[in-house]
Amino acid sequence: MKQIPKQNKALLSWALAAAFYCGFIALLSALYPYGGDEYRNIPQSIGDVFYLYFNAAFNLHPRVGSLLSLAILYAGKWLFVLLNPLVQLGIISGIFYVVAARRADFKNLKDLPLFGLIALLSVTAVAAPNNTLFWICGAANYSWAFAFFILYLCLLRALAAGKNFVKGGLPAGFVIFILALALGISNENSAP
Numbered sequence: 102m103k104q105i106p107k108q109n110k111a112l113l114s115w116a117l118a119a120a121f122y123c124g125f126i127a128l129l130s131a132l133y134p135y136g137g138d139e140y141r142n143i144p145q146s147i148g149d150v151f152y153l154y155f156n157a158a159f160n161l162h163p164r165v166g167s168l169l170s171l172a173i174l175y176a177g178k179w180l181f182v183l184l185n186p187l188v189q190l191g192i193i194s195g196i197f198y199v200v201a202a203r204r205a206d207f208k209n210l211k212d213l214p215l216f217g218l219i220a221l222l223s224v225t226a227v228a229a230p231n232n233t234l235f236w237i238c239g240a241a242n243y244s245w246a247f248a249f250f251i252l253y254l255c256l257l258r259a260l261a262a263g264k265n266f267v268k269g270g271l272p273a274g275f276v277i278f279i280l281a282l283a284l285g286i287s288n289e290n291s292a293p
Contacts, residue, residue, distance in 0.1 A: 115207045123187070123189075129234070130234075136237075138170075142174065143175075150171045153171050154171055164286065166242035166245055170237050173237055173241065181237050188240075188244070188245050189223065191248055192247060192251055193223050196219050197215065202258060246287035
């Protein structure tokens with residue numbers, strides 16, 4: 102019987118860990134029921150998505166995540182069940198980068214325990230995971246906005262290590278300003 106190469110075992114272990122995590126997030130995202138926000142704001146057309154967003158932005162809160170949650174509500178919960186695990190996996194990948202100052206090495210298993218710990222803590226150590234991870238409006242407004250915050254932290258971590266991914270100039274500065282503005286108005290948790 103042929104032995105499986107060590108590198109393939111590592112890749113398989115990483116794939117199984119990612120699949121388990123994504124499956125867990127997808128299952129709980131699918132099982133979590135709609136809340137009052139969803140029932141009150143289910144858009145019937147693309148125009149409703151923007152109308153409801155601007156109505157909320159000017160009368161309730163200027164959260165960018167509201168536009169995402171309204172678009173998902175228009176498309177259907179299946180889109181949330183598909184996207185939420187990927188966004189959460191991206192968040193824990195970003196946290197790994199901030200903590201370890203590098204991307205995870207999928208060719209061996211030395212990074213898997215840290216990655217697994219971050220994945221475990223991303224579900225068990227977050228305040229009210231039902232509201233911030235598995236509820237459509239909560240995830241779009243809170244944890245998905247955190248993904249942008251993590252991207253900024255990754256950029257700062259890379260800059261501290263001497264890597265510069267952003268080329269200078271007015272267009273890059275303008276894009277960073279717009280993204281920072283969007284993050285700042287995303288919610289009360291990440292605004293500072």
